[in-house]
Each structure stands twice: as C-alpha cells, then as structure tokens.
Amino acid sequence: xxxxxxxxxxxxxxxxxxxxxxxxxxxxxxxxxxxxxxxxxxxxxxxxxxxxxxxxxxxxxxxxxxxxxxxxxxxxxxxxxxxxxxxxxxxxxxxxxxxxxxxxxxxxxxxxxxxxxxxxxxxxxxxxxxxxxxxxxxxxxxxxxxxxxxxxxxxxxxxxxxxxxxxxxxxxxxxxxxxxxxxxxxxxxxxxxxxxxxxxxxxxxxxxxxxxxxxxxxxxxxxxxxxxxxxxxxxxxxxxxxxxxxxxxxxxxxxxxxxxxxxxxxxxxxxxxxxxxxxxxxxxxxxxxxxxxxxxxxxxxxxxxxxxxxxxxxxxxxxxxxxxxxxxxxxxxxxxxxx
Amino acid sequence: xxxxxxxxxxxxxxxxxxxxxxxxxxxxxxxxxxxxxxxxxxxxxxxxxxxxxxxxxxxxxxxxxxxxxxxxxxxxxxxxxxxxxxxxxxxxxxxxxxxxxxxxxxxxxxxxxxxxxxxxxxxxxxxxxxxxxxxxxxxxxxxxxxxxxxxxxxxxxxxxxxxxxxxxxxxxxxxxxxxxxxxxxxxxxxxxxxxxxxxxxxxxxxxxxxxxxxxxxxxxxxxxxxxxxxxxxxxxxxxxxxxxxxxxxxxxxxxxxxxxxxxxxxxxxxxxxxxxxxxxxxxxxxxxxxxxxxxxxxxxxxxxxxxxxxxxxxxxxxxxxxxxxxxxxxxxxxxxxxxxxxxxxxxxxxxxxxxxxxxxxxxxxxxxxxxxxxx
Numbered sequence: 001x002x003x004x005x006x007x008x009x010x011x012x013x014x015x016x017x018x019x020x021x022x023x024x025x026x027x028x029x030x031x032x033x034x035x036x037x038x039x040x041x042x043x044x045x046x047x048x049x050x051x052x053x054x055x056x057x058x059x060x061x062x063x064x065x066x067x068x069x070x071x072x073x074x075x076x077x078x079x080x081x082x083x084x085x086x087x088x089x090x091x092x093x094x095x096x097x098x099x100x101x102x103x104x105x106x107x108x109x110x111x112x113x114x115x116x117x118x119x120x121x122x123x124x125x126x127x128x129x130x131x132x133x134x135x136x137x138x139x140x141x142x143x144x145x146x147x148x149x150x151x152x153x154x155x156x157x158x159x160x161x162x163x164x165x166x167x168x169x170x171x172x173x174x175x176x177x178x179x180x181x182x183x184x185x186x187x188x189x190x191x192x193x194x195x196x197x198x199x200x201x202x203x204x205x206x207x208x209x210x211x212x213x214x215x216x217x218x219x220x221x222x223x224x225x226x227x228x229x230x231x232x233x234x235x236x237x238x239x240x241x242x243x244x245x246x247x248x249x250x251x252x253x254x255x256x257x258x259x260x261x262x263x264x265x266x267x268x269x270x271x272x273x274x275x276x277x278x279x280x281x282x283x284x285x286x287x288x289x290x291x292x293x294x295x296x297x298x299x300x301x302x303x304x305x306x307x308x309x310x311x312x313x314x315x316x317x318x319x320x321x322x323x324x325x326x327x328x329x330x331x332x333x334x335x336x337x338x339x
Numbered sequence: 340x341x342x343x344x345x346x347x348x349x350x351x352x353x354x355x356x357x358x359x360x361x362x363x364x365x366x367x368x369x370x371x372x373x374x375x376x377x378x379x380x381x382x383x384x385x386x387x388x389x390x391x392x393x394x395x396x397x398x399x400x401x402x403x404x405x406x407x408x409x410x411x412x413x414x415x416x417x418x419x420x421x422x423x424x425x426x427x428x429x430x431x432x433x434x435x436x437x438x439x440x441x442x443x444x445x446x447x448x449x450x451x452x453x454x455x456x457x458x459x460x461x462x463x464x465x466x467x468x469x470x471x472x473x474x475x476x477x478x479x480x481x482x483x484x485x486x487x488x489x490x491x492x493x494x495x496x497x498x499x500x501x502x503x504x505x506x507x508x509x510x511x512x513x514x515x516x517x518x519x520x521x522x523x524x525x526x527x528x529x530x531x532x533x534x535x536x537x538x539x540x541x542x543x544x545x546x547x548x549x550x551x552x553x554x555x556x557x558x559x560x561x562x563x564x565x566x567x568x569x570x571x572x573x574x575x576x577x578x579x580x581x582x583x584x585x586x587x588x589x590x591x592x593x594x595x596x597x598x599x600x601x602x603x604x605x606x607x608x609x610x611x612x613x614x615x616x617x618x619x620x621x622x623x624x625x626x627x628x629x630x631x632x633x634x635x636x637x638x639x640x641x642x643x644x645x646x647x648x649x650x651x652x653x654x655x656x657x658x659x660x661x662x663x664x665x666x667x668x669x670x671x672x673x674x675x676x677x678x679x680x681x682x683x684x685x686x687x688x689x690x691x692x693x694x695x696x697x698x699x700x701x702x703x704x705x706x707x708x709x710x711x712x713x714x
Contacts, residue, residue, distance in 0.1 A: 087431070216451030220444050223428040226393050230424075231444040231497070232417030278431040281450060335429075335479065 009282060012275050014337070016289040020067070025159045026091035027063040028055065030300060031193055032307040032312035055191070063296060065192040065200060066313075069253045070263060071288035072204045074271075075211050076249035077264025078287045082218045082280065083242045087146045087272075088325075089146025092123030094151075095134045095158030097261075100254035102162040102169075103130030106184060109173045120199045121256065134158050135247050139203035163259075186312035187258035189299050200256055206290050207249045212240060215280035222278065262321025267291045269328040294320070341368035344533045345390070345420075347500045350399035352382065352389040358397055359385045363559050366553055367533040369500060370524060374544045375537040376568075377554035378578050383537040384425070386554070387505045390535065391422045403501070421499035421509050423490045423555045425499030429479060436474040439465055441527045442496030464496040465489075480577065483510035495526065502526070504536040508543065514641070516540065520547045534640035586639040593643035594620055601627035601646045602711055604669040604705075606674050606692050610636030612678035615705055624711050627672055629665040630657050630688045637714050657688030666695050676705040697714045 035051050043049045047056060052168075076278055077090040078080075091097045108125040111118045138155055145151050167184055217238045220228040229235050253260060271286040274276050298316040305311060343366035353359040360382035367373045376382040386429050388394045390401060392408070401408040404420055421442065430438065442464070443457040453461070465471045468488050473481055478489065480490045486509050494502055502523075509517045520543055538544045544551060544565070551568045553561040555577055561568060568574070570594060578585075585592050597620055605612055605619070605628045617640070619626045628641040629649030641648050649659055649665045666687075669675050675696040679685050685693065696702040703710075 084427075091471065213449065216444070216447070218451065220441060220453055221551060222430040223438065223441060224424075224426070226424055226426075227422070227428060227441075229393065229413075230391055230417065230420065230422040231441065233444075234412040234413050272432060276526070278433065279437070281452075335431075 001107035002170055005277075009275060009277075011288065014019055014284065014288070016293060016335045019293045020289060020296070022066070023293055023300065024063060027066070027092070027225045027296055028059050028302055030304055031059060032303070037084060061191050061192045061197050062218040062299070064197050064300040065256060067292035068200055069189070069257050070267075070298075071114075072123070072249040072287075072291070073253045073260060073263045074208060074267035074287040074291030075208050075284060076246045076253070076295070078212060078268040078271075078283055079214075079218075079242050079246035079249075081268060082221060083239065084142070084148060084151075085222075085224070087269055087328060088148065088152055088265060089156050090262070091131075091246065091253075092159070092259065092261045092264055094138050095162060096138075096155075096164035096247065096261040097248050097254050098132045098159035098166075099134035100127040100130035100251050101259045102127070102166045102184060103133070104255055105166045105169055109312070110170060112173075115136045120196050120309060123255040124203060127255040128248055130162075130256070131247040134241055135164070139243070154171070181239065185259045187260050187314040188302075188310070188312055189257050189295075192256065200252065203252045208284065209305070210241075211245055212251075212281070212284045213286055214219075214238070214245070218242075218280035222280075226314070254302040257312055257313065259314060261318045262325055263317050264293060266317075266321035266324040267294050267326070268323060270294075341370045341531075343367070344369050344404055344576075345402075345535065346402045347390075347589040348400040348402070349391070350386075350401060351397040351581060352385045352394060353397050354385070354394065356397060358557065360557055360559070363552075364398070365550070365559075365562065367501060368549075369529050369533045371549035372534040372547055373550045373552060374529055374534070374548035375535070375552045375554055376539075376544050377560070382556050382557065383553040384435075384505050386504055387535070387537060389520055391420075391424070391503050392416070398474070414445050415555075417497065419499055420501045420503065421494035421497035422502070423494050423504040425505045425509070427483070427486060428490075431477045434475050435476050435478050435481065436461065436465070436471060438478045438489055439470075439474075439492045439496055442493040445497065445630060461496055462500070464492040467495060467526075468492040473668055477620050484512060484515050487511060488515070491519070491522075497677070499532060501533045501535065504534070506539060508540060510540060516543060523547065528701075539581050541574060541585075542568070545590050558587060583639075583643045586643075588639070589606075591639070593640060596644050597623045597625040599625040599646070601625050601668065601672050603627075603674040603676060603708070604629070604665070604672045604696075605645075606689055606696075607631060607637045607678045608686070608689060609640060609679070609681065612637045613640045615676060615678045616640050616644045619708070622708075622712065624708070627668045629668070629703055630661050630692070657686065661689055665692055669696060669701065670699065673701060673704055674711070675701050676703060676708070678705065 023167055027035060033051060033054055039049060039053065043052045044053045080089040080091065081087050103126045104123055137158060140156050142151050170185060217233045220231045220233050225235055267290045268287050271283055271290045275282055275286055298320060302311040302313050302316045345367040347363050349359040350363040351358050363386060373554055375386060377383055377437055383636050389396050403411060405638055407707050440453055440461040443453060443461065443710050447453060447457060465474060468491050470488050470492055473489065511519055514556060524547060525530050551563060551565055552559055553568060562579060572582060574585050574587060575582060602624055603626045605626055607628050608631055625646040627647035628645040631641050631650045632651035633640050633650055633652055645666060649661050649668065651661050677688060677693055
C-alpha cells in the first residue's frame, strides 16, 4: 500500500512536470506574432535573429512570471487553507489580493504624481502592507465569527471595498498613467521585464522554500490546533509564520501581476485530488508546479484567444477556476454531511 | 511506590482569568490511572485542557518530572505527554496509519519524514490497539468508536510517560469501553505510563482507577481510592442525587419510585424481584416489597423503587414482626405478586406470605398486571 502510494506520487509529479514543459514550450512558440518553430529554436540558441526581442524580452519573461507567480499563488492558497482548516480559503476570496492591489495602486499613483520611479521591491513592500491589512481584518473577524462561510463572505466584501476604492483612485489618477494602471489592476502577466524576474525569483523561491520547511508542523496542524500543540508545535510562532509567508507570496503576485482570482483555491484542490493526499510535504511542491501549469495555460489563452487584443488573466482563471471551486465545495459539503 | 510524574500544586484553572476550579493538587504516578469524575460543567475538561496546555493555568504549578511545565521545551513535553481529546479532528485525505504515525512527530527530523523505526512503532501501536485492519482506511470514513481507538494508537505512538484523555470512552460501545480501559490498565502497568482521564461512567471509574479525583462546585471535593469514593452515599452527594438512587456496590442507578400509596405487594428476594420492580416503576405503579434482608441482591433496587419496603437486617432471620407488617401491607394493597420462582426454594417468611395471599385470594400472576393500568 505504501509502495502503491509512492508510485502514484511519482506518476503525479511526472505528469505535472510534463505539462509544465509542454506549456512552457507552447508559450514560447505561440503568440500574436507568428514565428516558425525552426526560427524559435534558432533564436533560443543564438539569441539572434529577426524576432529575438519578442522571444527573449517579451515571451520568456512573461512565461517565467506566469509560472512563478501562479506557483506562488497556489502555495499561498494552500497555506491559508491549512491555517483556517478549510479548503475554501484563499488569497482572493479573503480579500488579501484586493487590498494588496489597493495599496500598490495608491503607491503607484502617489509616486507617479510626484515624479518618482518605483522599483519592484517597493511595490512588493506596498502589496505586503496591503495584504497584512486585510489579513489583520480577517483575523480579527475570525475571532468573532465561528462560521467559515461568514468569514469568506467578509473576505469577499473586503475585496469589493478595496476594488471599489482602487477604481475610484484610478479614475481620478492622471490620464497618462491610467492605461498602465488599468491594465495592471485587472490582472495581467504582460510587461514583465528581466529585472522584475530577478526580484520575483528571489521572493518566490525563498517563500516556497520556507513553506516547504513548514510542512512538518502543517501536517500536525491538520489534526487541529490542540493535537498539534500536544505534538510539540509552537502554535503561536507557527501561526505567525503561516500568515507572513502566505501574505508575502500573494503580495508578490499582486505587485507584479495584479489580482488573480481562484488560482489559490482551485489548484490546491486539484493537487489534493490528483495525489489523493493532503500531506504538506507533497502538496507544497505539487501546488507550486500545479499553479505554474494552471497559470501558463490560462495566460496562453488570455493572450491568444482574441489576439492581438488580450484578456485579463483573472477572467480566464475565473472561467477555469470557478467550476473547480464549485465542484470542491460540493465534495466538501459531502464530507461535512457525513458527521 | 511509583514515581510521581505529573503533579499539580495549588492549581487554579479557568477561562480568561475566570476561575472554574480552584486549588487543585494531585500527583499522577507512573503506572497508575487517575480518574476525574464529577457532574457536568464541574470543570473536568478545564483541568485536562490546562494540563494539555490548551489553557494557561490561572495560578499554581504544574510539574512534569519535577520540572515546571512552562520551563520545558515544546518538543520535550511532547516526548513525555500525549493526549486523546474530545472533538473530532477532520484531517482531509489522511489514512488511519497517517494519523497514527503523526504521533511520531516529536521524534522525526526537520521535514517530519518517518524512519523505519518510526514505521515499526506506528505498526506496533496499531497492533496494540487492534486497529491494524483500519490502517489504509480514510480516517474520516471510520466510525466514532474506531476513531477513538485510532487516536489512542496515535497517543501510544508518541511514547509518552503521561497520557491525558478527556472522556475517551464516550463514543464506545460497552465491549470497546471494556477493551479500551483494560488496554489502558496494561499500558499503565507495562509501559509505566501515568494515565489521567475523565470518565462519566462511574462503574468503570470504580473498576479501573487507582486514584479518583472528584470535582464539584469549583473545587476538588474529594480525592481517594475507588474504595473510599464509591462507598456510602458519597456519590449521591457528589452528583446531588436523591438518596438511594445510586448503588455504590454495583455502580448501578435507579429511577425515582412511582408516587402514591402502594397498589400491589411484591414478594421478592434473591435478585428475582428486580425485573418486576423496574417494570412496575416504568409503568408508574407504586408498590410495596418484602421481606428483603439488607444483604439481599434485591435490596438496593427495592429500596430505590418501592414506595414501602419491609426489610430485615443483614444475616438475620425473618422475624414475626416483619411478617405481620408485610401481611398488613399486603391487605392494604389488595393485590400481591410473587416474584420467586414457583418450584424454587422459598424461605420461611416468603412461604408464609405466599400462603397468606392465597388464603385471601389476592395472589395474582405478574403477567396479568394490566388490571393495575386499567384504573
């Protein structure tokens, strides 16, 4: 039985790796400018040629961003689900993405108005502040609300308020800035450059690595706080670590790509169903890979379906994510009904 | 004497500074079972939660192996103390083996990967609690009783010196209750574990505990061996029962007697009347019973349920005074049932009452007690 399970895990990881490779390739090859496969290969190896700039400065940074941010978002979702002991928790539904977006928008507008240019690190910082603000609000409310459903509704409300304020702010912002800001506030992987990729890689890899190191206490925490404590988990420290990590990861995503919906719920659920396990030591890498695959797939659709015009990434993740979330809530319901 | 491993001294426990139980002192010794009993809401769970560090003590000391609990590292506490709690954990997609092996947590490395030794101990613990056949089942899909045993295996796997359990037998059927507590006894004995638990089943507490802590009215009301606690009318006072409801010898409880003057007289004794007393009580028919010696099996039930009981002291023969009192009562009732078997041996007193009832034509068969209901 143990061997059978191990075999299953290996197959699952292989499937994810193959999907990842295929989608990475597809994202390089497919795009609004048609480039021959042979030409693409030539450009990849020589970095020279007619369309080298498109491949190296647009498509590759973008697909790296989609893969890493997608992975970060699903790991962040998995951490929040562990924290709340509920699979419906995620950075988007709890309003964390939206409040991060608000603070980033304010920071951008303020700095543009004052003629300052801001780096990606500052943006991540701003997003982190925003994420922590709504996380704080959610934690305060969770002390008062026993029901997870109510808490989620509150999160969605917080999300709406933040989005509304962002819209207002964007409307009153300087005309010349709006186009950029508007694009970003809808959620998009476009416009990522190599400098962003550097910062993003450091933050995401560090965050996911820390999450992986937390997989032992997370496993204990799945039996409930009290059992975890009796097994020697320092609950206070563990909770703080979970909150900081999940906020940091989703803040990083928001800073670079704006709010992206439902990835944080749908992907961990798919990963759990695929592996038939919820063991964090398996799930953290699986969520990262799965998130990368999911976002690469969605971004491919977002930029090719109605090319040359682009869809916002959130519209695509919602179309694919929402049915999964609904399916998940049905199975969750079945689980609860058994008691 | 066994080593005292977990001690409480002048401990006060409660929620948010509100004391629920004050001034608790006890010593849990290795190899012994310490049981907390007391009415609902007395604070048994609060005490256990405090021992398990779910609640901060309000004042006083808890020591583990002589060391202040607060000063010991989490991991070291976890290697000494395990718990089986109320409330059902709902881990998603975990097999029972996964749950049991989580007990190895304090012994595994940074990533919690199980070694061969951890796997062997997991298997051993499951074997001990006899849940090996559940190993590959989804933890959420087994019954409450099975879940409780899996959680015990998990705790055993943690190799504790102290085992804390809050009402561990609640979801178990009688056979598993018995198995569970027998297992605890042998665990305590063989592995030198100090078991601290709360029980609602007094009969089990009486049979399986070494020390009983009675919690009532915000304090430790009484502390002693089962022999001390389950004697006289102490339990009735602890639970504020009416006198006679609880029999400390057998640990059985009886309902309240039917109200009113006795309408039928039961000739009982030797345990043969018990079923009939209970039946009459259920139907709400007040009755008289006699003549029962105080050491008779019938006595505690008859004392609890009969509106009028004619008894004689233990080990003494039925005297003429009690016989005539019984006859008088029989006539007042206007009816008589004999619970003694017809062909069995009947003592002198009973024989006399039986023939008296026949003479007066009031002896009836208990099967025909419907006439008492018709009125």
